[in-house]
Amino acid sequence: METVKRPGGRSARVRDAVRQATLAELAEHGFRGLTVENVAERSGVHKTTVYRRWGSVEGLISDALELAREEPWPVPDTGSIDGDLRDIVRLVRTGFDDPETGPVASAFVAAAMQSPDAARALHAFFLARHEQSAEVVRRAVARGELPAAVDAHEVIRVAIAPVYYRLFVAHEPVTERDADRAAAAALAAARAGVL
Amino acid sequence: METVKRPGGRSARVRDAVRQATLAELAEHGFRGLTVENVAERSGVHKTTVYRRWGSVEGLISDALELAREEPWPVPDTGSIDGDLRDIVRLVRTGFDDPETGPVASAFVAAAMQSPDAARALHAFFLARHEQSAEVVRRAVARGELPAAVDAHEVIRVAIAPVYYRLFVAHEPVTERDADRAAAAALAAARAGVL
Known part of the structure; x- marks a missing residue:
């Protein structure tokens, strides 16, 4: 992954990777099977980073929903x-x-x-x-x-x-x-x- | 509790006690907080009996719903x-x-x-x-x-x-x-x- 020097560049990529991993884990295992550990492993983002920025599975879900809200709806x-x-x-x-x-x-x-x-x-x-x-x-x-x-x-x-x-x-x-x-x-x- | 010799008498009382305990536990702790142990303790019915007859929290919920279905609805x-x-x-x-x-x-x-x-x-x-x-x-x-x-x-x-x-x-x-x-x-x- 290249390092681009613009505000939010790396941070936005991390957020997107975690969000994609959250959606994939939800699709496979549902809410009950969602864990911070699995999202961290799937996204390639360190577990401590996920805990620090999202706190819990509830934080992961809320963030994924916030991004879903911004998506265009036909x-x-x-x-x-x-x-x-x-x-x-x-x-x-x-x-x-x-x-x-x-x-x-x-x-x-x-x-x-x-x-x-x-x-x-x-x-x-x-x-x-x-x-x-x-x-x-x-x-x-x-x-x-x-x-x-x-x-x-x-x-x-x-x-x-x-x-x-x-x-x-x-x-x-x-x-x-x-x-x-x-x-x-x-x-x-x-x-x-x-x- | 007196022992009445009629078919289903004791069994029906046990079922009712377990059901009441399930409803009370659900009211207090929701589905996430429902455990067979708590229902057994609250109902005064032995844990192994609850496991044998209801199997799991899903069985407890299904049975409570079956009884709710039979209740008159105004x-x-x-x-x-x-x-x-x-x-x-x-x-x-x-x-x-x-x-x-x-x-x-x-x-x-x-x-x-x-x-x-x-x-x-x-x-x-x-x-x-x-x-x-x-x-x-x-x-x-x-x-x-x-x-x-x-x-x-x-x-x-x-x-x-x-x-x-x-x-x-x-x-x-x-x-x-x-x-x-x-x-x-x-x-x-x-x-x-x-x-």
């Missing part, structure tokens, strides 16, 4: 609120179905149930996702498809909540039809003026 | 689908807000994220709850308030999902207004014929 723009909401809920569903991203996302949800630090980081992550996704509702209002008084964040919550409820609460399968129905329900409620 | 009957759905979602919200039942219910959700046995038990629990609660939708159909083709279970899921989403995924507070809005959204969707 907000759909199909030209209609029907298509946009449907695509958002489908993206959530297929994200959890994906053998690479699914286990990591599930591990984040599990971690937040057991660590207040991870819960705060996940809360901030979802706040950012709600705000990004709310753009499709604001565009629909501008096009006259939805009432101007609609709560854009609540439309997003109501649309995606049934997918999370099936996955993490009732432990039921989620079909594409289930996802589409959840999007249609949120849209019907928004049109009826209750959101 | 299905509201206000005379209108608006009131019934609103009361169901409020019950879910206040259940998690209650200092006695809230931590236990949260521990069940957390346990199911980490143990396939607990996930199966929680799935069966919610299946039973959906079926009991669906009664309010069937009555609404009989009264002509909702279309006959409505999926009663899906109306319940969509109504309660936003409460669980806020609590366990986005880690946001849930106000009574949030609960009422979720119920109203499910009802609007059911009326619009998309559920």
Whole structure:
């Protein structure tokens, strides 16, 4: 690894290596199997450095979530609120179905149930996702498809909540039809003026 | 404790004692703090008996959930689908807000994220709850308030999902207004014929 003399250069590389190792360990072993030792070994960063900068597995998870929050999320723009909401809920569903991203996302949800630090980081992550996704509702209002008084964040919550409820609460399968129905329900409620 | 000579008498008392101890331990220490040793000590049942009959903390959780499933759930009957759905979602919200039942219910959700046995038990629990609660939708159909083709279970899921989403995924507070809005959204969707 070359040594570049710019502020944060080495530090940023270390952070990225640790983060990649955290995501890989989460994908393989879930939250329960995550240890500072394994992340240190996988990242090639010394264990004492990981302990000093991240403190614990909770710190590793929170940092990985902070970086995930900054990543671009492909907000759909199909030209209609029907298509946009449907695509958002489908993206959530297929994200959890994906053998690479699914286990990591599930591990984040599990971690937040057991660590207040991870819960705060996940809360901030979802706040950012709600705000990004709310753009499709604001565009629909501008096009006259939805009432101007609609709560854009609540439309997003109501649309995606049934997918999370099936996955993490009732432990039921989620079909594409289930996802589409959840999007249609949120849209019907928004049109009826209750959101 | 007197010894009553009827089939299952002593066995049922042991099961109840272990179950009560499991619930109390979950309320105090959550899923992470649950151990067979603590449940045995608290219940006054010998540790080897607990290990033999329940096997592990996962077995204890699954058994407690099985018993919870059989408990009567107060299905509201206000005379209108608006009131019934609103009361169901409020019950879910206040259940998690209650200092006695809230931590236990949260521990069940957390346990199911980490143990396939607990996930199966929680799935069966919610299946039973959906079926009991669906009664309010069937009555609404009989009264002509909702279309006959409505999926009663899906109306319940969509109504309660936003409460669980806020609590366990986005880690946001849930106000009574949030609960009422979720119920109203499910009802609007059911009326619009998309559920």
